[in-house]
Amino acid sequence: MTKKGIIFIIFVASIISIMLIAVWGTLPENTNAAAIDYLEFIEYDGYNEDEEKVKDVKDIVSETSPNLLLKYNYGPDDAYAEIVISLTHSGITYQHDSISKEIYIYYTLDAIQKEEIIIVSIKDQRTQKQDMIILWFQPPGVIIVPDL
Amino acid sequence: MLERLRLLVLLQLNNKSKRFDKMSKRIYASIAIQAVILVLVSVIMTLAIHIIKNIFYIPVNEYFAIFILVLTQSISIIASLLGLTTDLYHSKDNQILFPLPVKNDEIFLSKMIVYYIYELIKNLFILVPILIALGFHQNANFTYYFHIIPITIILPFISVSIATLLTIPFVLIKNYLRNHSLVTAILTILVFVGIFFFIYWIVGQIPIPIRLVQLYNRFIIALTLFMQDVASVGSIYSFVGYVLYSVDIWINYLWIILIIIGLGLANYFIAKPLYFKLTSSSQENTIKKVKEHHKMKESKSLFLTFFRKELIIAKRSPNELINNYSLLLMLPIIMYVLNYIYMGMNRSSMGNDLVLILNVLIVSLIVTGSNTASASAITTEGFEFILLKTAPYDTSKIAWAKLTFNFLFTTLVIIISFMLFSIALPVYPIEDIYMLFIFIILVNTGHILWSLQLDVLNPKLADYATSGSLSDHQNVKKSLSIGLMISLIFTVLAIVSFILIRDLGWILMISAALIFAVNRFISFKTYLKAYFIDIEY
Numbered sequence: 001m002t003k004k005g006i007i008f009i010i011f012v013a014s015i016i017s018i019m020l021i022a023v024w025g026t027l028p029e030n031t032n033a034a035a036i037d038y039l040e041f042i043e044y045d046g047y048n049e050d051e052e053k054v055k056d057v058k059d060i061v062s063e064t065s066p067n068l069l070l071k072y073n074y075g076p077d078d079a080y081a082e083i084v085i086s087l088t089h090s091g092i093t094y095q096h097d098s099i100s101k102e103i104y105i106y107y108t109l110d111a112i113q114k115e116e117i118i119i120v121s122i123k124d125q126r127t128q129k130q131d132m133i134i135l136w137f138q139p140p141g142v143i144i145v146p147d148l
Numbered sequence: 149m150l151e152r153l154r155l156l157v158l159l160q161l162n163n164k165s166k167r168f169d170k171m172s173k174r175i176y177a178s179i180a181i182q183a184v185i186l187v188l189v190s191v192i193m194t195l196a197i198h199i200i201k202n203i204f205y206i207p208v209n210e211y212f213a214i215f216i217l218v219l220t221q222s223i224s225i226i227a228s229l230l231g232l233t234t235d236l237y238h239s240k241d242n243q244i245l246f247p248l249p250v251k252n253d254e255i256f257l258s259k260m261i262v263y264y265i266y267e268l269i270k271n272l273f274i275l276v277p278i279l280i281a282l283g284f285h286q287n288a289n290f291t292y293y294f295h296i297i298p299i300t301i302i303l304p305f306i307s308v309s310i311a312t313l314l315t316i317p318f319v320l321i322k323n324y325l326r327n328h329s330l331v332t333a334i335l336t337i338l339v340f341v342g343i344f345f346f347i348y349w350i351v352g353q354i355p356i357p358i359r360l361v362q363l364y365n366r367f368i369i370a371l372t373l374f375m376q377d378v379a380s381v382g383s384i385y386s387f388v389g390y391v392l393y394s395v396d397i398w399i400n401y402l403w404i405i406l407i408i409i410g411l412g413l414a415n416y417f418i419a420k421p422l423y424f425k426l427t428s429s430s431q432e433n434t435i436k437k438v439k440e441h442h443k444m445k446e447s448k449s450l451f452l453t454f455f456r457k458e459l460i461i462a463k464r465s466p467n468e469l470i471n472n473y474s475l476l477l478m479l480p481i482i483m484y485v486l487n488y489i490y491m492g493m494n495r496s497s498m499g500n501d502l503v504l505i506l507n508v509l510i511v512s513l514i515v516t517g518s519n520t521a522s523a524s525a526i527t528t529e530g531f532e533f534i535l536l537k538t539a540p541y542d543t544s545k546i547a548w549a550k551l552t553f554n555f556l557f558t559t560l561v562i563i564i565s566f567m568l569f570s571i572a573l574p575v576y577p578i579e580d581i582y583m584l585f586i587f588i589i590l591v592n593t594g595h596i597l598w599s600l601q602l603d604v605l606n607p608k609l610a611d612y613a614t615s616g617s618l619s620d621h622q623n624v625k626k627s628l629s630i631g632l633m634i635s636l637i638f639t640v641l642a643i644v645s646f647i648l649i650r651d652l653g654w655i656l657m658i659s660a661a662l663i664f665a666v667n668r669f670i671s672f673k674t675y676l677k678a679y680f681i682d683i684e685y
Contacts, residue, residue, distance in 0.1 A: 025495050097365060
């Protein structure tokens with residue numbers, strides 16, 4: 001046996017120990033939580049003429065800052081949701097943090113240069129409740145009047 | 149000058165690479181093998197990127213490519229820095245090259261060229277397959293593949309130039325630390341403490357209660373964001389990436405050329421003039437005037453004399469001491485990380501029992517894996533041991549002195565580890581920390597005694613005196629194997645203690661460890677008395 005061998009064994013034992021406790025040493029999850037009442041994106045600029053949520057990403061997304069963070073919320077807080085996300089642009093990818101209720105959108109260099117418009121949809125598979133948002137690079141001179 | 153440079157480069161390349169006879173068929177065989185390797189690596193990289201994209205769900209886009217460029221070139225700069233430091237300033241061939249009828253500048257340049265060639269070959273076998281695989285996954289057009297060629301030629305120049313500049317402060321620091329071992333030891337300890345606090349901070353970011361699947365998702369998101377952030381500030385490598393994807397090609401090429409010229413000028417005006425001065429002061433045989441003040445101290449007992457000797461050795465070579473016990477020094481970090489995760493999970497009573505059992509296993513493995521210094525304590529005396537034995541005293545006390553030193557040092561580290569652990573993770577039951585501490589101290593004592601006994605019975609004095617190395621030392625291997633065996637046996641005992649007879653669990657564990665330690669003490673004492681006199685060179 002060598003010292004490297006012992007270090008390897010310690011490393012493997014550490015990983016297996018976490019898995020052992022996760023599998024055999026934890027209490028079962030509570031799956032009887034209530035269904036959600038509402039599901040919505042919470043940060044947007046306003047609505048377009050079709051009453052769809054829109055967000056201007058021109059000041060957020062650039063060649064040196066290609067990520068966009070979208071926050072959503074659902075209620076009640078202790079409800080159990082099965083969120084599904086879809087994007088209209090196949091080249092642009094996303095990642096979903098269900099704990100923080102956040103979606104990270106990763107623009108490609110090509111999409112930034114072409115100032116692509118994308119539509120992001122979220123849907124709860126249990127209740128079929130959904131919301132969507134249009135992300136666009138707002139051209140200069142265009143003004144969205146918020147609802148009063 | 150160019151002819152001298154060419155000869156110097158060929159001389160060094162010939163010295164460091166395989167040589168084939170001219171017109172030999174082996175040249176063609178070698179080229180064919182390398183071409184096959186290139187294709188194979190490209191296929192492997194394509195599969196790896198497929199896994200990254202479709203299993204880890206990490207976006208494989210232009211920013212991913214820039215991140216890969218930053219990553220591979222950072223590794224290349226670090227590797228070049230380490231290699232160039234040796235080659236430029238500490239290489240044995242300097243003693244041959246400097247007397248040659250060439251200028252110092254030419255030696256400096258030739259070494260940079262040799263390193264550039266190595267880095268070019270490395271890029272050819274690592275970066276090119278990655279870029280081809282990335283292009284394949286992104287359905288890249290012809291210009292993408294075309295730009296790989298100039299980029300492969302440009303990138304090694306950048307990494308070698310940056311590494312050459314960095315060698316100057318690196319060598320100055322290295323030379324300083326070589327002559328100030330105490331500063332090195334303090335820095336090493338500070339690094340360990342820094343690592344501990346960094347890990348403490350990182351682990352603190354994990355949301356409680358821990359759910360492994362969600363934790364995995366968060367890890368992947370954090371990794372992706374980190375990659376994207378690195379790529380978006382990738383400096384020169386962003387320009388290289390933009391060139392690959394045909395974004396403002398000529399402007400970005402211009403930036404790259406300007407940076408290359410800047411690096412070249414910096415090397416010419418900073419690194420080159422300092423080269424000879426640093427080389428001549430970095431050789432092993434550099435003469436330095438050192439004022440030494442020795443005070444002779446008379447010891448009251450032979451044991452204290454030997455013990456003081458151990459302290460002096462530790463003080464003179466703290467790096468060796470830290471190296472011997474590096475695994476043990478990692479104990480608080482490993483304990484904290486694992487137990488934070490264990491405690492963060494919504495455990496059942498079975499989970500609590502498993503936490504205790506797994507702590508016994510992992511802490512025992514770390515502690516018993518750290519007594520290699522005891523398993524080579526007599527051996528490292530080498531030739532001096534025979535001189536020592538000629539003294540008209542009970543020289544077996546040297547073994548007790550070594551034992552005491554190793555016991556005190558490891559115990560101190562274990563105490564600090566448990567203190568840090570109890571402060572950092574207050575949710576862990578304090579009585580279990582005390583019990584685990586007593587248990588580990590007893591197991592460690594028994595294992596030190598066993599390891600030292602191995603070396604008393606079979607020291608390799610002659611081998612060590614000849615080679616000066618402990619690699620492949622049988623007693624070290626046996627000590628580690630015994631440590632593994634002890635850890636497994638005590639883990640089985642822990643399963644019985646904490647699951648079947650929970651109320652008497654720690655009493656049984658500590659009693660067993662005490663019996664083990666006492667047994668090893670008696671055995672060590674008996675063997676030392678019987679066999680120490682027979683140790684021969």
